[in-house]
Amino acid sequence: MKTLAAVLLLPLLAAPAASALDGKWTPSQVLDIDPAWLREQGLQRAPSALWDAERGTGLLSGAVNIGGCSGAFVSKSGLIVTNHHCLFPLLQEHSSPQRDLIRDGFLAGSPADELPGSTLRVQVPRRFTDVTADVLAAIPQDTDDRARLDAIDARIRTLVERCEQQPDRKCKVAVFDDGVTYTLIESTELRDIRLVYAPPRAIGEYGGEIDNWMWPRHTADVAIARAWAAPDGRPAAHDTANRPYSPEFFFPISQRGLAPDEFVMVLGYPGITYRSLIAEEMHERRHRFFERRADLFGEWIGHLEHAGAGDDAGRIALASNLKGIHNRYKNALGQIAGLDRGDIVARQRAQDEAVVEWAAERPEHAGAIAARAALLDVLRERERHWERDFLLNLIALGTESVPGSIPPLPKGLYYGATLAHLAREQARPDTERAAGFRDEDRPRITERFNREQHNLYLPAERRMLAALVARARALPEAQRLPSVERHFGDLDEAGVAARIDQMIAATALFDADARRLMMDEPESALRARQDPLLTFAIDWNHDLRQLRDQERDWNARTARHRPTWRRAVAAHAGRPIASDANGTLRVSFAHVQGYRPRDGVHYLPFTTLNGVIEKHTGAEPFNVPERLRTAAAAPGSRWFDQRLQSIPVNFLADGDTSGGNSGSPVVNGHGELVGVNFDRVWENVANDFGFNPAVARNVSVDIRYLLWLLDRVDGADALLSELGIERE
Secondary structure: OOOHHHHHHHHHOOOOHHHHHOOOEOHHHHOOOOHHHHHHHOOOOOHHHHOEOOOOEOHHHHEEEEOOEEEEEOOOOOEEEEOOOOOHHHHHHOOEOOEOHHHHOEEOOOHHHOEEOOOOOEEEEEEEEEOHHHHHHOOOOOOOHHHHHHHHHHHHHHHHHHHOOOOOOEEEEEEEOOOOEEEEEEEEEEOEEEEEEEOOHHHHOOOHHHHOOOOOOOOOOOEEEEEEEOOOOOOOOOOOOOEEOOOOOOOOEOOOOOOOOOEEEEEEOOOOOOOOOOHHHHHHHHHHHHHHHHHHHHHHHHHHHHHHOOOHHHHHHHHHHHHHHHHHHHHHHHHHHHHHHOOHHHHHHHHHHHHHHHHOOOHHHOHHHHHHHHHHHHHHHHHHOHHHHHHHOOOOOOOOOEOOOEOOOOHHHHHHHHHHHHHHHHOOOHHHOOOOOOHHHHHHHHHHHHHHHOOOOHHHHHHHHHHHHHHHHOOOHHHOOHHHHHHHOOOOHHHHHHHHHHHHHHOOOOOHHHHHHHOOOOHHHHHHOOOHHHHHHHHHHHHHHHHHHHHHHHHHHHHHHHHHHHHHHHHHHOOOOOOOOOOOOEEEEEEEOOEOOOOOOOEOOEEEHHHHHHHOOOEOOEOOOHHHHHHHHOOOOOOOEOOOOEOEEEEEEOOOOOOOOOOOEEEEOOOOEEEEEEEEOHHHHHHHOOOOOOOOOEEEEEHHHHHHHHHHHOOOHHHHHHOOOOOO
């Protein structure tokens, strides 16, 4: 049986430009694209220099995964460039009202001054192996959907365990489009990551939420960290004996700049897209999922801003969570607007119907019709208790994240539900436990607990817990949560507030030492503590576990039927169709260009320092620091672009990106770093559902702006030298 990947690779050999530009391609797929076509686009390196499948490495291994973001090695001494917002938690970790690095920024005077991140991890890709045949061979014949998925998961666990017997290897099996293909991914995880440079927030977030997802942008959303390793070069925890990590590949920094229409590549780890969905599933995303998120996150923002107002310690504690929620709130609004603007659901319905009509005439794809019907059945079942399930899934467990990287709130419920889940799983043999709750996962759970402690602010905790309980009590009667009814069902609004105050005052969940002890306790011991917030969380987890069991049935059915449908979609299209984003390394090909978002408007592809100064009002979010204004007024700079008559700041390209591409290196045809991706334009937010070349634009920091900041604003001569930039 051919996999979808095998079906798609042959057309790539002669793919027209639009086809290969529309897609997030895996490293192995890059090797199958016609080299002549890539040269025509502007690639000046052999494709084999990008990725050597035999060695399991190449220039692409310079693009690293930074816990939901992307980044790039840019020196032989372990320097990593990523986004300011990707290293924001590290700034928050080291900030206080007396030393506010979020506000003031940071520049290490020497490597000894770099600030360690207690929970930050970087994964360096090493090898990608197609294990589809191996995984599918583990499925017994004539088995039901649940047993089929159990067999798949068992084989995946075996592959990962075998892989991680190698020294210093982190392994996972990535699933593409619910089971069309399976890829074993081997990485090296670096555990000592230290902050080197971050601009002040007024520069790194210039424009704030007003400019977020918009063009033109004038934001230096960029920061620099360094990976450290043991003296022998192997990964190690933070230690004074460690030495800067030496990557095999890093991206040299281009000093010649960019021009309109120039070829670029965006390399990174896009998190989630929805292009493999059928029309009815897209309709659910539009009319339920994103609408509810917009409503919920708007409320959350109000609660967090109110709670932290007038308290510097509270403002710092809530800064990272607020930043993430603001971003996802505006994303939800953009998804809704983009889905409507592009009439995406109706277009997808027409495409689905065309595939059904085509498959009906081809016996080899007749199963696609039944597969689509089965996907519809699953969707209808999901929608019966959709509102209840949406609320339950707001509380992440362990190290997982709510889709879209939403921080776990309220944190007491996250702590308690995770401890309850861990207690249940620890009662089972380690090999039979849920993913993320095995013995090897305990250090990562502790790290996540500690990371969330930096974001904890009790006045906000009260408001968030009250808001969640209020929403749960407003559910239709048939969807009420037993845990909420048990603890709050007999109370009026004032009674709920009083009970929450009592829960927070009496709980030990916010004490890191107490939580560590609880991680070893069975559920009976947790209940015996008679901790009211913990008891509520245990009951909540019981409701959530029931949902997860139901979701496993749904996922098992989807894993059987989605691949059948997607193979028919690929065969009908007769052209390359890249799999949905799933957090794995991808490459998008692009060109620097502007766009026309609406009648009478033509956006140019570059913004400049002149525009930064023009936007300055002296008030947030357009308050340019004095030292930047002084540097901007000084004559002469090697980073000055004669064509633009200014220092370039941000640029547009038609890269196919999504969430997770934050911090992605943007490299030119020579493999040199020319920019750092950080956003998409407003009209392109719904790109997660389909690529529209007219408005598909990603936004990047021009690397010359970073170099100018280091050179003229911060006087970071030693850091520039380490980046390969000689003094004038």
